[in-house]
Amino acid sequence: MVSSVRYESDLFRDGVAIVNTIFDIGKLHELNTVASKLPPFVGLTEGGRWMNHTDVEQCVEDIDWAYHWARTPEDNTFINDIILPTLQGVADVVFDSTDWGWQTTNQYIMSNGQHDLAPAPHLDAPYLWPQMLDVQMAKDLPKGPLSLTFMVPLVDFTPDNGATAYVPGTHRHIYDTAMWEDLKPHLRTFFNDNYIQPSVPLGSFACLYGNCLHSVMANKTDTVRRGIIYRAIRQDALDEMTRLGLG
Numbered sequence: 001m002v003s004s005v006r007y008e009s010d011l012f013r014d015g016v017a018i019v020n021t022i023f024d025i026g027k028l029h030e031l032n033t034v035a036s037k038l039p040p041f042v043g044l045t046e047g048g049r050w051m052n053h054t055d056v057e058q059c060v061e062d063i064d065w066a067y068h069w070a071r072t073p074e075d076n077t078f079i080n081d082i083i084l085p086t087l088q089g090v091a092d093v094v095f096d097s098t099d100w101g102w103q104t105t106n107q108y109i110m111s112n113g114q115h116d117l118a119p120a121p122h123l124d125a126p127y128l129w130p131q132m133l134d135v136q137m138a139k140d141l142p143k144g145p146l147s148l149t150f151m152v153p154l155v156d157f158t159p160d161n162g163a164t165a166y167v168p169g170t171h172r173h174i175y176d177t178a179m180w181e182d183l184k185p186h187l188r189t190f191f192n193d194n195y196i197q198p199s200v201p202l203g204s205f206a207c208l209y210g211n212c213l214h215s216v217m218a219n220k221t222d223t224v225r226r227g228i229i230y231r232a233i234r235q236d237a238l239d240e241m242t243r244l245g246l247g
Ligand SMILES: O=C(O)CCC(=O)C(=O)O
Pocket: 110, 112, 124, 162, 163, 164, 165, 214, 215, 216, 217, 229
């Protein structure tokens, strides 16, 4: 069980916390090998083109990926018996109850290959819906955290290989996401001036409130920066997602 003292105060203050040295390194190496063979499900090409799953399925040529997500294997005992219960304990503390659930459409292995693309700062579900920008759950639902994104490295995350970058404290702001397209250029400048990029060593994990501005970053190494992503969402937000047909 992870001690909650430190990550609770870090999350409260910064909107992001790094929880150190929890998972078995040998098991993570094994999982990284398994994960490296999974087929990409969606992602971004080196040319900066977003490929949804239909695009990926229909593409007959090899794709030069900058970044892609592959479906997390459902039958992996290390994930199911060790990783998920650990993350679940953290989500139980953060939501102060068991009234939350996993976002089932967002359980991925994320692979950040070598690339030099600019950051794309964003918020996670359920705070921002690019396909329905006027859905603003942070404004419409009772106060308090609506989501907690977990990223578990399968190789060390470092500034060189594109460790996730964050702007601490941004989770206290409520954005007008209906204006997201207009806000984007300003947010990019703000992000570039203020981000931090903490290393997350193998065995540790990062967790962030979904409304803490963050982005994957350029990978300047020739090794893929791979990790697992899971997202816990408060139940009332999950109910809204079901009602609105949002994944
Ligand atoms: O891969 C990363 O560093 C960040 C991923 C991310 O921002 C996301 O999936 O929303």
